[in-house]
Amino acid sequence: MSAAAVEQPVDPEPREPLTLLEEANKLMEQLPGYRVEIIGGVLTVTPPPDASHAEVLTDLMIPFIAAGLHGQETRVVQGIGLWLPNGPEDYAIPDLSIVDADVNEHHRGNNCYDPEVFRLVVEVTSSNHNNDLRNKVVAYAQAMIPVYVIVNRKHGRVHLLTDLADSGYDTHRIYAPGEKITLPDSIGAKVTLDVSELLQAGRQKG
16 A cells, blocks of 8 residues: 655745844843843844842942933933944843933834943843853944943953943953942043942852
């Protein structure tokens, strides 16, 4: 007895492959709580942060808000998209940002905003620390973000990058526990950060 051939239905209109941005949005739907970004044309996925990561962000927000940065001229925000000029679909989602108060007037699509309204971005390292310390340095510099702060939990340091250059930042200072960081006045107020406090908050418990 011979087996009959099974005819497969033919799709009259073959589907176009998804763009990188469509792939990113699909992943965000499939992985709630994960951070999906496109940096340098590469799609990256970061697992949800731990509680210590969130504590660092809270400890950072306190001096920013106390200095009046969450007011009429600037706002302190977490996890909003920053459209990058590096590629046609590139975007990043900094952990924390100080932005101009009219940020909503600079929406660029896909829940991302024009980089010109970002005065400072902060990344708190997790499993993706190399991305924060390398790829995002170039990406944020090309986006003309004037101040980039990295709380490097892996190595117990805080990085302050300022003075924009073609391929990065001309000034990259690394601070150790016991030191204090005075941020540039360009963020909109005078703010000093305690490195020990930030790193203590960022230590993973358990």
